[in-house]
Amino acid sequence: MILKTEGLRKTFKVGFWGREVTALEGLDLEVKQGEVFGFLGPNGAGKTTTIKMLMGLIYPTSGQAWLFGRPIGDQESKARLGFLPESPYFYDYLTGLEFLQFYGHLFGLRGVVLGKRIDELLELVGMSHARHLQLRKFSKGMLQRVGIAQALINDPELVVLDEPMSGLDPVGRKEIRDLILRLKESGKTIFFSSHILHDAEVLCDRVAIILKGRQVACGRVSGLIDEGVAHSVEVVIDGLGPEGLARLRQMADRVIVQGTQVLVVLPGRQHVGAVLEIIRGAKATLVSLTPQKGSLEDLFIREVKNKQPELREAV
Structure with missing residues (x-):
């Protein structure tokens, strides 16, 4: 050592x-x-x-x-x-x-x-x-x-x-x-x-x-x-109706509508199955599904947020 x-x-x-x-x-x-x-x-x-x-x-x-x-x-x-x-x-x-x-x-x-x-x-x-x-x-x-x-x-x-x-x-x-x-x-x-x-x-x-x-x-x-970092997932969907869009908003970190396509950012991979069910039920089209790698900065920000109450008590 x-x-x-x-x-x-x-x-x-x-x-x-x-x-x-x-x-x-x-x-x-x-x-x-x-x-x-x-x-x-x-x-x-x-x-x-x-x-x-x-x-x-x-x-x-x-x-x-x-x-x-x-x-x-x-x-x-x-x-x-x-x-x-x-x-x-x-x-x-x-x-x-x-x-x-x-x-x-x-x-x-x-x-x-x-x-x-x-x-x-x-x-x-x-x-x-x-x-x-x-x-x-x-x-x-x-x-x-x-x-x-x-x-x-x-x-x-x-x-x-x-x-x-x-x-x-x-x-x-x-x-x-x-x-x-x-x-x-x-x-x-x-x-x-x-x-x-x-x-x-x-x-x-x-x-x-x-x-x-x-x-x-x-x-x-x-x-x-x-x-320490949840790996987000980006999903692009085409032809999703209002009902499916409303359901996505309940589980997504971010939803961006661009014409007939929707960009959805999920907080973790655990939501992918539910999103695919929504797409099938709405007879929409899955354009892409892309896992996003976490970063050291994501970890650092998470640690700062998690430790703030504890650190304030220690000061």
């Missing part, structure tokens, strides 16, 4: 009277070697707080966490780790080359070994053309890519990225997604946080979802969607 947490909890004291606020409550995670693991939740859910604890930057109030089987903060584990924070500071007077040389020196890399490593990384992130350009002239996407190169300078086994696609345009997000997939293909384990659910669905083997510091779901993306 590359990364594991048990009952991880973090509280802070805020305000003049030191009111206790819980940022994270009882987090249990396991990240396996070679997978892309998405740590998902809205802004303020506790994702960055969790990552700071995993990096040894802040200490948990209670619970335990391990990296490579060793307690967090262990120096040997840190040497096998690469990290890009959500809002990294870039020395904007440095060039891309100088920036990576600086971080390479922090890891004890020198000379030909460092030069070769930098060449490989700039090629990997598609930034070879900007090696002599000052960082102040980089776009947001370019900074993010050179930041990931920095996180890889020590050839880590685990790469932790905090909101790597935040603030990027669609092209920049795709570039980062493609880069993460290339890292996985090279054998890296990737742990990244995000509130952009589509990106996570495309990239991740497994995900955990947290809301207001509490874990509400964890597992394989396909499994979570299949178990």
Whole structure:
């Protein structure tokens, strides 16, 4: 197991009277070697707080966490780790080359070994053309890519990225997604946080979802969607009369009439048999019947709705 947490909890004291606020409550995670693991939740859910604890930057109030089987903060584990924070500071007077040389020196890399490593990384992130350009002239996407190169300078086994696609345009997000997939293909384990659910669905083997510091779901993306999201069905019917239409409205999420045709969206497959009976009884024509796959966003919205009363009571 590359990364594991048990009952991880973090509280802070805020305000003049030191009111206790819980940022994270009882987090249990396991990240396996070679997978892309998405740590998902809205802004303020506790994702960055969790990552700071995993990096040894802040200490948990209670619970335990391990990296490579060793307690967090262990120096040997840190040497096998690469990290890009959500809002990294870039020395904007440095060039891309100088920036990576600086971080390479922090890891004890020198000379030909460092030069070769930098060449490989700039090629990997598609930034070879900007090696002599000052960082102040980089776009947001370019900074993010050179930041990931920095996180890889020590050839880590685990790469932790905090909101790597935040603030990027669609092209920049795709570039980062493609880069993460290339890292996985090279054998890296990737742990990244995000509130952009589509990106996570495309990239991740497994995900955990947290809301207001509490874990509400964890597992394989396909499994979570299949178990937690009702798969809607779209049905197109031609020649359905008013009586059949009235019966459909009682079971459908949405009914759209377009001329002689009706588009019906059913909340689940369990209603298909009843709809077919209505069509036969009305002597109408079934034009098409199309199951719709659920998404990670559908699951997330469902979890938010289901957990809202419970979360309000906990605050």
